[in-house]
Amino acid sequence: MSLADWRRRIDEIDRKLVELLNERSKCALEIGKLKQQANLPLYQPDREREVLENAEHNNGGPLTDAAIRRLFERIIDEARSAERIAMHKDSDGKADAKGGSSDS
Amino acid sequence: MSLADWRRRIDEIDRKLVELLNERSKCALEIGKLKQQANLPLYQPDREREVLENAEHNNGGPLTDAAIRRLFERIIDEARSAERIAMHKDSDGKADAKGGSSDS
Numbered sequence: 726m727s728l729a730d731w732r733r734r735i736d737e738i739d740r741k742l743v744e745l746l747n748e749r750s751k752c753a754l755e756i757g758k759l760k761q762q763a764n765l766p767l768y769q770p771d772r773e774r775e776v777l778e779n780a781e782h783n784n785g786g787p788l789t790d791a792a793i794r795r796l797f798e799r800i801i802d803e804a805r806s807a808e809r810i811a812m813h814k815d816s817d818g819k820a821d822a823k824g825g826s827s828d829s
Numbered sequence: 830m831s832l833a834d835w836r837r838r839i840d841e842i843d844r845k846l847v848e849l850l851n852e853r854s855k856c857a858l859e860i861g862k863l864k865q866q867a868n869l870p871l872y873q874p875d876r877e878r879e880v881l882e883n884a885e886h887n888n889g890g891p892l893t894d895a896a897i898r899r900l901f902e903r904i905i906d907e908a909r910s911a912e913r914i915a916m917h918k919d920s921d922g923k924a925d926a927k928g929g930s931s932d933s
Contacts, residue, residue, distance in 0.1 A: 726859070728860060728864070728867075731856050731863070732876070735860075738849055738852055738856070739884055740883075742884075743887045745849070746846070746897070749839055749846070751891060753839070759831075763832075776840075779844075783848075787851060787858060792911070793850070796850060797843070799899065800846070810893075
């Protein structure tokens with residue numbers, strides 16, 4: 726396979742990654758709503774630890790466990806930001822989840 | 830759906846993410862080998878810009894374009910680290926891609 730072939734394969738994987746990351750974000754937003762209704766804190770360190778442990782456990786390489794951990798720390802951060810933006814949107818009806826900014 | 834149901838769905842998505850991220854990393858390693866054979870630089874800013882633009886272009890939300898960009902910047906960073914570790918391994922036969930460390 727040529728460099729161009731491998732890049733096309735990466736582009737295909739990236740399309741799936743964007744889709745899955747957004748699907749994950751939708752789930753996180755639903756969780757955010759449930760947490761808000763139940764007056765639970767947005768930040769739940771035990772669950773975050775579990776997510777990171779699961780990711781490392783499922784890692785067959787070639788990415789190192791440290792790389793997988795860094796990637797999932799970012800994924801969790803962005804999920805939390807999306808939850809925050811959505812809550813803000815619910816409370817003042819102004820912020821736009823697609824264009825909002827994040828503090829994490 | 831309950832909080833536990835949504836979390837199970839996230840766990841399922843995360844398993845797919847770990848798989849895709851590793852598949853992507855394998856492609857990047859193949860690209861690294863081809864670059865090395867052709868004496869091309871590891872860092873190719875035009876291609877990185879293209880990857881980020883594609884990711885934003887494919888983003889249908891709810892993640893913001895800025896969030897997608899941050900996530901893919903991390904993904905690209907880790908791919909480059911894996912390429913570096915693999916090159917190091919090829920040259921001295923010691924480093925282990927699964928357990929190696931990264932400087933990016």
